[in-house]
Amino acid sequence: MSETGLPGNTLAVAEEASQPQTGRRRMLLNMGPQHPSTHGVLRLQLELDGETIVTCRPDIGYLHTGIEKEFEVKTYQQAVTLTDRVDYLAPLSNNLGWALAVEKLLQIEIPPQAQWMRVMLTELTRLNSHLVWLGTHAIDIGAMSVFLYCFREREDILRIFEMFSGQRMMTSYFRIGGLALEPPRGWQKRVKAFIDVFPSRVDEYENLLSNNPIWLGRTKGVGRISLEDMLDWGVTGPMLRGAGLKIDTRKDQPYTSYEKFDFEVPTKTENDVYARYQIRIEEMRQSSRIIRQALEGMPAGPWKADAPHVVLPDREKMKTQMEALIYHFKIVTEGFRVPEGEVFQVIESPRGELGYYVVSDGTTNAYRVHMRTPSFGNLQATSTMVEGTLIADVIAAIGSMDFVLGDTDR
Amino acid sequence: MLPDNLRERAVAAAVEAFDGDAIQGGKYEREELTLDIAPAKIASVCGFLKYDQKFIRLSTVTAVDRYPAEPRFEVVYHLHSIERNERLRLKARISGAQPEIETVTTVWRGANWYEREVFDLFGIRFTGHPDLRRIMMPDDWEGYPLRKDYPITGTRV
Numbered sequence: 270m271s272e273t274g275l276p277g278n279t280l281a282v283a284e285e286a287s288q289p290q291t292g293r294r295r296m297l298l299n300m301g302p303q304h305p306s307t308h309g310v311l312r313l314q315l316e317l318d319g320e321t322i323v324t325c326r327p328d329i330g331y332l333h334t335g336i337e338k339e340f341e342v343k344t345y346q347q348a349v350t351l352t353d354r355v356d357y358l359a360p361l362s363n364n365l366g367w368a369l370a371v372e373k374l375l376q377i378e379i380p381p382q383a384q385w386m387r388v389m390l391t392e393l394t395r396l397n398s399h400l401v402w403l404g405t406h407a408i409d410i411g412a413m414s415v416f417l418y419c420f421r422e423r424e425d426i427l428r429i430f431e432m433f434s435g436q437r438m439m440t441s442y443f444r445i446g447g448l449a450l451e452p453p454r455g456w457q458k459r460v461k462a463f464i465d466v467f468p469s470r471v472d473e474y475e476n477l478l479s480n481n482p483i484w485l486g487r488t489k490g491v492g493r494i495s496l497e498d499m500l501d502w503g504v505t506g507p508m509l510r511g512a513g514l515k516i517d518t519r520k521d522q523p524y525t526s527y528e529k530f531d532f533e534v535p536t537k538t539e540n541d542v543y544a545r546y547q548i549r550i551e552e553m554r555q556s557s558r559i560i561r562q563a564l565e566g567m568p569a570g571p572w573k574a575d576a577p578h579v580v581l582p583d584r585e586k587m588k589t590q591m592e593a594l595i596y597h598f599k600i601v602t603e604g605f606r607v608p609e610g611e612v613f614q615v616i617e618s619p620r621g622e623l624g625y626y627v628v629s630d631g632t633t634n635a636y637r638v639h640m641r642t643p644s645f646g647n648l649q650a651t652s653t654m655v656e657g658t659l660i661a662d663v664i665a666a667i668g669s670m671d672f673v674l675g676d677t678d679r
Numbered sequence: 680m681l682p683d684n685l686r687e688r689a690v691a692a693a694v695e696a697f698d699g700d701a702i703q704g705g706k707y708e709r710e711e712l713t714l715d716i717a718p719a720k721i722a723s724v725c726g727f728l729k730y731d732q733k734f735i736r737l738s739t740v741t742a743v744d745r746y747p748a749e750p751r752f753e754v755v756y757h758l759h760s761i762e763r764n765e766r767l768r769l770k771a772r773i774s775g776a777q778p779e780i781e782t783v784t785t786v787w788r789g790a791n792w793y794e795r796e797v798f799d800l801f802g803i804r805f806t807g808h809p810d811l812r813r814i815m816m817p818d819d820w821e822g823y824p825l826r827k828d829y830p831i832t833g834t835r836v
Contacts, residue, residue: 333815337800338824342831373709500735503789514761521764612709613757613768615738624757628743641739641757649792678815 295323300663302331308405309674313651313663320659325652329645332678340638344604345371345445348635353439355640356676358401361394361430362618364443366640369524370614370625371445374607377576381568383447384526389460389563390433390442391525392556396467397426398619398671399549399556403474406546406668410487415477422470425463432459446580447573460564467557475550488542492666494654496540502653503646506621507552508670510536511544518617530559542669549671579605604633618643620671640679644672681705688712690732690767697727703772711768718754718771718780725756725769725786734758734767737783740793742801746827751775752803756783773803782808800825 301312310331316324336355340348352367353360365387372379404419427437432453434442442449478484494504496512509516517534519527535551537544573580581600582593599605609631615624621643630636647670655663681702685691688707691714695702701720706713716724728734738757745751750772758767773780782805783790794805795814802823805811813820822829 330813330815330817335824338829338831376709501788503737503787503793516761521761522766610708611711611713611768613711613738613766615766622738624738626739626741626755626757637743639739639741639755645792646739646789649789 298660302328308668308672311648311667311672311674311677313667315660315663317660320661322655322658322660322663325655325663327648327651329648329674329677332674334679336679337638337640340635342634344633345607345635346600346604348638349441349444350439353441354675355642355679356618356620356623356644356673357438358673359394359398359619360438360440361390361442362398362616362623364441365391365525366614366616366618366623366625367627368443368445369616370612370627371607372574373612373614374610374627374629375445375576375579375605376608377446377574377579379447379525379574380571381526382570383572383574385563385567386448386452386572387443387525388527388530389560389567390430392559392563393426393429393460395556395619396553396560397423399553400426402549402619402671403546406671407478407484409664409668410484412478412481412484415474418470418473418477422463422467429456429459429463432456444573444580446576447571451572457564457567460560464557464560464564468554471550471553471557478546479550485543487662487665488546488669489539490541490543491658491662492542492545492654492669493540494650498653499650502650504621504650505643505646506617506619506671507545507548508621508647508650510534511548512540513538518615518622522615524614524616530562532556532559542665545669545671606631606633607635613641615641620644620673620676621647642676642679644670644674644676648672648677685712685714690714690728690765693732694724694727697731698724711766713768713770715770715772718773721754721756721769721771722781722783722785725758725783728758728767729786732760733762734760734765736761737787737789737793738766740783740790740797742797742803742825744801744825744827746775749774752778752801754780754797754803778803779806780804781806784808799823802826 296317298315298317300315302310312328314326315322336351339351349364352363355363400419400423404416407415430440431437434440499509513536515534515536520534532555535548537547577596582597586593587597607629609629611628613624613626615622623643624641626639627635628637655666681691681695682705685705701717701724702714703717704715736759738759741755743753752773754771756769771780782794794808797803798811799813799815800823
């Protein structure tokens with residue numbers, strides 16, 4: 270800690286800032302960590318010359334919870350619950366990344382119904398995440414009512430999650446080897462009811478925003494950053510697609526049978542906040558296409574893998590078969606052993622590239638888990654993005670990154 | 680030395696042709712290629728991979744603590760080439776007595792925070808890093824939480 274009680278190089282910046290260089294005094298402004306538009310606990314140290322930003326230093330770590338350390342003392346199946354809490358706006362994407370990584374180490378086959386169900390629910394998660402983004406981003410910029418519309422649809426999605434898993438947010442529904450529970454009776458009706466109206470709801474958001482002069486004024490031409498800079502800083506996801514790069518792990522390195530679905534990867538070349546908004550709107554339409562395909566073509570069959578040493582046996586079998594009871598006891602008391610090795614499983618989360626690096630030493634706990642989270646990489650580009658622009662645009666610019674601090678700090 | 684079974688992998692062969700001493704080993708498992716790179720050569724190999732082999736993205740930098748084995752730390756780099764649609768893992772093994780390795784921020788600016796995180800949580804120093812300070816933990820924190828000899832629980836405050 271420095272003498273000011275503020276961590277890091279704050280003091281150095283303040284001294285530097287107080288030196289008159291252009292004949293005017295520069296001002297040091299701390300935006301956050303409790304600023305509402307930083308969506309959590311991000312702190313930006315801004316050095317201002319009038320209203321222009323000279324330097325911007327993002328300061329993260331306020332939400333660091335040591336999740337990667339926690340992974341080392343949980344069994345593989347227990348650790349699913351940790352992944353929910355990393356990116357709490359897209360819990361199922363994180364469940365999926367973790368499950369796929371461990372399944373790759375175990376080399377077990379997941380039955381088609383479970384795969385399609387995973388696709389459908391991760392796409393619902395993408396909608397959920399984009400809706401929160403759109404609502405809060407609009408509030409930041411000053412359009413209050415959009416939030417209420419977005420949260421109306423989000424509520425429907427959360428109710429679907431609750432129907433499947435019993436939980437609205439921390440679902441933990443994807444387990445290693447398949448799903449946590451059998452899909453509930455009547456889920457098709459609920460999902461169909463939602464997906465029938467959702468595209469018209471997206472039109473509604475667009476009616477509110479796409480031609481709104483205030484929205485256009487606040488977002489067009491704002492938050493520009495070159496594609497080269499973004500790739501260099503490690504930015505991924507809709508930000509890159511907003512700069513014209515057609516990149517999407519679902520297409521490039523398909524997982525969970527995404528190759529069987531028909532969808533487009535939208536791109537824009539304007540590379541500003543408005544383009545990123547358009548990308549996410551279009552992604553919502555594409556996701557609802559995927560959900561409809563999953564709903565209509567859902568294969569029948571088992572929803573968990575045929576791997577008795579990993580997947581808990583059916584209740585009925587436990588009462589009639591000795592082996593099932595033994596497996597149940599073993600899995601619950603000590604977990605299952607995973608062969609030695611390492612994998613880096615990448616999926617496309619709503620925010621960009623989400624990678625799970627899992628190192629196994631052959632025991633029931635992971636030896637080391639590292640999460641390559643999209644928010645962490647995206648946030649690094651903040652300085653390049655906002656330096657030289659006006660302070661009023663910072664809110665729009667960082668909002669367009671769609672970061673989650675739980676995802677950044679882990 | 681590059682293991683014989685990896686010679687057919689274009690990237691592995693290219694790195695060996697670039698600098699034969701840089702590769703200390705490697706493996707191809709579960710459809711993922713790993714190359715063990717001599718720690719002293721890491722920045723030059725990364726530069727070669729980025730500018731010559733089109734691995735323009737650094738996905739992440741992290742570390743694994745093999746305590747009490749020596750060399751204790753593995754610094755792990757995940758690279759991604761959009762053009763080749765390939766991923767590559769590099770590993771550099773460094774000693775626990777003096778955990779130090781050259782920075783790759785000279786190749787990708789985005790390595791900045793990743794290396795700071797590894798420094799913060801493992802205590803590995805990256806020489807030549809422009810801004811090497813803690814990122815997750817408070818500045819006055821003692822110890823490196825992700826090391827294997829760091830306890831998982833602490834005393835009650």
